Amino acid sequence: MLAAATAQVLPVAAARLLGGDAPTRAGRALAALAQATLILALTQAFCATQGRGLGDLGLRADADWRPLAVGVVAGATLAAAVLAAMWAAGGLAYDGLAPGSAFLSRRVAAWTLAAIFFLAGAAAEEVVARGYVLQTLAREWGAVRAAPASAAFFAVTHAFNPGVSPAGLVSLAAGGLLLAAGVLRTGTLWLPIGLHAGWNAAQALVGLPISGVPVPEAALVLMAGRGSLVVSGGAFGPEGSVFAPPVLLGGLAALLLATRRASGRAAAEAGPPGAR
Numbered sequence: 285m286l287a288a289a290t291a292q293v294l295p296v297a298a299a300r301l302l303g304g305d306a307p308t309r310a311g312r313a314l315a316a317l318a319q320a321t322l323i324l325a326l327t328q329a330f331c332a333t334q335g336r337g338l339g340d341l342g343l344r345a346d347a348d349w350r351p352l353a354v355g356v357v358a359g360a361t362l363a364a365a366v367l368a369a370m371w372a373a374g375g376l377a378y379d380g381l382a383p384g385s386a387f388l389s390r391r392v393a394a395w396t397l398a399a400i401f402f403l404a405g406a407a408a409e410e411v412v413a414r415g416y417v418l419q420t421l422a423r424e425w426g427a428v429r430a431a432p433a434s435a436a437f438f439a440v441t442h443a444f445n446p447g448v449s450p451a452g453l454v455s456l457a458a459g460g461l462l463l464a465a466g467v468l469r470t471g472t473l474w475l476p477i478g479l480h481a482g483w484n485a486a487q488a489l490v491g492l493p494i495s496g497v498p499v500p501e502a503a504l505v506l507m508a509g510r511g512s513l514v515v516s517g518g519a520f521g522p523e524g525s526v527f528a529p530p531v532l533l534g535g536l537a538a539l540l541l542a543t544r545r546a547s548g549r550a551a552a553e554a555g556p557p558g559a560r
Contacts, residue, residue, distance in 0.1 A: 360486040414473060447519025
């Protein structure tokens with residue numbers, strides 16, 4: 285509740301202090317950073333009662349950052365696949381360039397703030413859902429049962445978002461499985477944070493809502509859903525489209541295959557036990 289209140293109050297405060305269009309972007313970025321900081325602090329406090337820390341959840345500052353970059357690209361690619369399917373099925377229409385998109389300096393500033401917003405927001409959600417909840421359940425139930433349970437938790441936390449639909453909740457659960465596999469198979473939260481941020485950013489880039497929440501200041505072009513809600517996702521955005529769950533589950537299959545091959549290569553390079 286406190287985190288949600290922070291997210292509501294800070295953008296308003298920034299707008300009153302600075303005025304104009306830019307504070308909306310600055311306010312969102314500021315709110316996301318404050319929310320992430322608060323959630324990190326609370327999660328650290330809960331972990332401390334169990335003799336753990338954020339590093340034990342896979343959020344280590346000294347870790348390899350490549351999974352974050354890979355995740356951003358992969359998440360954006362999955363979202364692009366959903367958008368392409370929606371377009372091919374007549375569920376999307378092009379409405380032109382976003383206001384101000386012709387001014388490069390404005391877009392660079394807007395997207396710098398948007399990047400902060402997406403990364404901080406993704407980090408906050410991942411620390412809770414795939415950090416604390418998933419890994420706490422995995423310690424008690426094992427990973428096989430913990431992954432779908434945490435995916436269901438993730439979907440339920442979005443159940444009251446604007447325009448939510450059954451298809452949207454199925455998409456969120458499918459995405460929750462993908463993100464859970466990301467941390468369980470790699471041992472780091474940076475991959476799911478990247479996946480989450482890239483997925484959200486790709487939708488905002490074309491002016492579509494993210495889980496029912498519009499982020500218009502991040503748009504470069506404007507797309508709008510049309511036709512059947514089953515295809516377009518309606519007010520919930522691409523996550524409410526019938527194309528989102530199979531794409532996300534396809535991403536899950538690709539992740540499992542890639543990490544399995546990587547594990548096989550690592551084992552082959554290490555050689556048999558006692559070889560060293």
